[in-house]
Structures are given as C-alpha cells and as structure tokens.
Amino acid sequence: MAGVSESPGRVLVAKPGLDGHDRGAKIVARALRDAGFEVVFTGIRQRVDDIVAIALQEDVAVVGLSILSGAHVALTTRTVEALRAAGAGDIAVVVGGTIPAADVPALEAAGAAAVFPTGTALDVIVTEVGALTASPAPP
Template sequence: MTPPVRVLVAKPGLDGHDRGAKLVARGLRDAGFEVVFTGIRRRVDDIATTAVQEDVALVGLSILSGAHLALTRRTIQALRAAGADDIPVVVGGTIPAGDVDRLYEAGAAAVYPTGTALDTIVAGIRVLTAAPEALSNTED
C-alpha cells in the first residue's frame, strides 16, 4: 500500500482567519491526503522549513490579507533557498481576478480564489502531486 501524499497548508503573514484553510485541509484529508497544517501567522521561512522537514509534495497558502503577491513570492524564494524548489506552491483566498496571472508569473502552480469548489481544489492538487491513489479515497 502506498503512503498518502503529504501536503502542507499554511497561513503566512499576519492574517488570522483560518476557517477556509481548515476547510481545505479537512477536504484534502478526506480525499486521502496527509495534511500538515501550520496554524496562523507563520513566517515564510518557517513554512519552507516545515515543508522540507515534513517532506511534503505541495505547499498550499491561504491568504486573505491582500498580501498574496508578496507572500507567494517570498514563500517560493524561501523554498528555493532551502533547496526545495521542486515543491509546488498553490495559493487560495481573497485573490482579485487581476492578480491571478501575476501569481502564476510569480511561480504559483495553481490559484484558487475564494469560492472555488473544494472538489476543484482537490482535483488540482491531485494533478500537481500525481496522487492518483487519493482518487479511491474520495467520498461522494
């Protein structure tokens, strides 16, 4: 039996709202992923360190503060500095439509603005982590 794919869900910066991040973390867990949740108000360097220590296949950032561009860039840079530039970073939260392409240009592997269906997020993360084994664990 293959172990579940590990993903990290993080709340960088000063944003203290974690309901959406917890919903996504639970949805991923229910879909068969092993989820590491950092909690709120994490420094990007700490997120990168945790990603490496926990040997995750993907980092998901939940950002509602409006600092999504800077925090995404800094997280990707921190992962690169930690030798983990192979870990894709996805971003969700309050993302204006005009910033979606900018996040991709900054290196985000996927962007999930507020209101994105959980099934869409799970499917996208399966593709990014090549986690077909998680498909059999989804409850409809």
Template sequence: MPVRVLIAKPGLDGHDRGAKIVARALRDAGFEVVFTGIRQKVEDIVSIALQEDVALVGLSILSGAHVALTSRTVEALRAAGADDIDVIVGGTIPLGDVPRLKLAGAAAVFPTGTSLDTLVNEVRALTASDSSV
C-alpha cells in the same frame, strides 16, 4: 503511502476557517495534511515543508499580501533547494492577480468561491507523480 501537503497561513492574517476547510477536504480525499496554524513566517513555512517532506505547500491568504507572500515562499523554497515542492495559493484573491501569482511561481491559484472538488482535483494532478491519491 499518502501524499503529504502543507497548508499554511502566512503573515498576520488571523482567519483560518477556509484553510481548515481546505485541509479537511484534502484529508478526506486521501492526502496527509500538515496544518501550520495562523500567523506563520515564510521561513518557518519552508522549514516545516522540508522537515515534513511535503510534495506541495498551500498558502491561504486573506490579507491582500498574496503576491508578496507567494513570491517570498517560492523564492525561499528555491533557495533551500526545494524547488520541486509546488506552491498553490487560495483566499481573497482578485481574478486580475491570478497571472501575477503564476508569474511569481504559484502552480495553481484558487480565489474565493473555488469549489473544493476543483481544488482537490488540481492538487491530485499536481502531485500525481508522488502517489496515487
């Protein structure tokens, strides 16, 4: 059974090309991908993650609010008792913010320019205990 992952666009960011490319790459690598579409509230992302029983939530953020949105998502998952769901974040992220995102609970961070192979391999490693994707 394929590992289920959620790709979400939190906040007011209306650009979804990168998120769709990531979703397709993960799907092509054997993951089952749920895509939320744009302008999602953190609470809705967490609700969808729980309903869809995903192993991982990927946040795609271009708006500059990556630290706050990642923190809020991780905290909301913990509050819902779903701290076993890893959160990864990608998008327009300055390299200097990577440590802040990891401190906020991101399992992995993928700034602009990260190769799709790197992303897929990291998601495989993070979800290895969930399946053999």
C-alpha cells in the same frame, strides 16, 4: 499491488503573515484529508521561513498558502523564492483566498502552480492538488 490505495501525497496548508482567519484553510485541509492526502496544518500567523522549514521537515509535495490579507503576491513570491533557495524548488506552491482575478497572472509569474480564489469548489482544489502530487506511472 492492485486494489491497494496509496495516499495521493503530503500537503502543507499554511497561513503566512498576520492574517488570523483560518476557517477556509481548515475546510480545505479537511477536504484534502478526506480525499486521502496527508495534511500538515501550520496554524495562523506563520513566517515564510518557518513555512519552508516545516515543508522540508515534513517532506511535502505541495505547500498551500491561504491568504486573506491582500498580501498574496508578496507572500507567494517570498515563499517560492525561499523554497528555491533551500533547494526545494520542486515543491509546488498553490495559493487560495481573497484573490482578485487581476492578480492571478502575477501569482503564476511568481511561481504559483495553481491559484484558488474565494469560492473555488473544494473538488476542484482536491483534483488540482492531486495532479500536482501525482507521481509518474512506472514504465
């Protein structure tokens, strides 16, 4: 219907591992919400299995991992593998946080659909997540 705006999608913002710093994740979650996304925020110190269970329960299109602990490659790999094992390999995983440029190829090889190192502009994150949640136009 023309003129009716739909939500661009459901996104889970998660803080895996023992990282207790969530300010950046909350800022990203709010930017996505303000852009019209439905956002589910897990809070800090989440296990990968719990993140996957929440992603399935909430029927999200994207899981956004916020990682500042230095364990971004391992946690991203485990999350992507756990989603695939649960039959949810179609859920895109994006990762942001303290990520050295040298680690971006390893994250992409692990299955990350996008990587947002510290300092990535919020509008870039919103645009890229929007592209991942966009459904094809009907014929």
